Amino acid sequence: xxxxxxxxxxxxxxxxxxxxxxxxxxxxxxxxxxxxxxxxxxxxxxxxxxxxxxxxxxxxxxxxxxxxxxxxxxxxxxxxxxxxxxxxxxxxxxxxxxxxxxxxxxxxxxxxxx
Amino acid sequence: xxxxxxxxxxxxxxxxxxxxxxxxxxxxxxxxxxxxxxxxxxxxxxxxxxxxxxxxxxxxxxxxxxxxxxxxxxxxxxxxxxxxxxxxxxxxxxxxxxxxxxxxxxxxxxxx
Numbered sequence: 001x002x003x004x005x006x007x008x009x010x011x012x013x014x015x016x017x018x019x020x021x022x023x024x025x026x027x028x029x030x031x032x033x034x035x036x037x038x039x040x041x042x043x044x045x046x047x048x049x050x051x052x053x054x055x056x057x058x059x060x061x062x063x064x065x066x067x068x069x070x071x072x073x074x075x076x077x078x079x080x081x082x083x084x085x086x087x088x089x090x091x092x093x094x095x096x097x098x099x100x101x102x103x104x105x106x107x108x109x110x111x112x113x114x
Numbered sequence: 115x116x117x118x119x120x121x122x123x124x125x126x127x128x129x130x131x132x133x134x135x136x137x138x139x140x141x142x143x144x145x146x147x148x149x150x151x152x153x154x155x156x157x158x159x160x161x162x163x164x165x166x167x168x169x170x171x172x173x174x175x176x177x178x179x180x181x182x183x184x185x186x187x188x189x190x191x192x193x194x195x196x197x198x199x200x201x202x203x204x205x206x207x208x209x210x211x212x213x214x215x216x217x218x219x220x221x222x223x224x225x226x
Contacts, residue, residue: 036217043118043204044217090157101147101170102206102215104157 002027002093006105014113019063019078021108023091026072033074034092034102035065044090050074052096061085086112115141118207118218126224132193135221139186139207145169146188147215148180151202160203163188164211192223200225 007022025031032051036044048059055067061084065076074091091105119138127133139146147170148160159172163182180190186207192199202222206215 034214043120043219044206046214046216049214092157101159101162101172102149102157103159106156 002031002095002103004091004093004103004105006089006091006108008108009106010109010111012111012113013081015083016080019076019081019085019110021076021089021091021110023065023074023076023105024072025074025091025093027093027095029095029097032094032096033065033067034094035059035063035074035076036090036092036104038088038090038107040087047076047089081110081112083112083114086110118205118216120203120205120218120221122221123219124222124224126226127195128226129195129197131195132191133195133223134189134191135203135205135223137188137190137205137207137218139188139205140216143207143209143216144186145208145211145213145215146182146186147206147208148188148190149204149206150174151204151220152198152200157204160190162211169211195225197225199223 003026005024034049035047048057050067058064088107092102121136145164147162151157162170166182177193182188202220204220206217208215
């Protein structure tokens with residue numbers, strides 16, 4: 001069984017400040033990990049994914065995440081927040097064997113303070 | 115390439131009715147998955163179809179069913195609607211079963 005824990009259901013950062021959204025996972029097999037973003041009244045957009053290649057993954061819109069096996073973490077970061085980053089962010093885990101589909105965290109709502 | 119499309123985008127039904135939601139995957143994608151999103155339960159996996167066969171199923175009652183057609187389009191059906199079925203239903207497609215999923219905009223279902 002797999003699970004994801006996102007620490008902090010709401011995060012607020014000032015425009016231009018570092019964005020750090022936390023995600024810890026639990027998996028019985030080496031996992032695939034994902035970050036998705038959801039804007040109001042829209043579906044999910046893939047930001048980035050880790051599929052056992054490089055541990056530092058770069059995604060769209062300046063986001064990146066680092067897979068740390070020893071910490072079972074996959075935190076999402078962006079050096080400088082922009083107003084357009086305000087959205088809800090979901091971390092997700094899947095079994096690379098395709099036996100289970102995405103298991104999502106509860107989401108983190110990111111607010112950007114002007 | 116066009117993205118995943120879902121119809122209808124919004125739907126209002128009453129308790130006891132049934133509803134059918136439709137999903138057209140990205141061209142060339144053969145796997146379609148469905149998810150339910152609610153404020154209380156978050157995002158939960160419903161089921162996955164690949165080549166017209168259900169591969170995986172989440173922990174939902176039998177009132178929730180789906181199917182996939184030969185052109186990879188998929189439908190999900192919910193019978194005997196309950197108030198708790200009010201949710202955003204998201205469809206996602208991928209080229210194959212072990213590949214990254216791309217999501218549609220969702221169908222927002224309100225059960226009164």
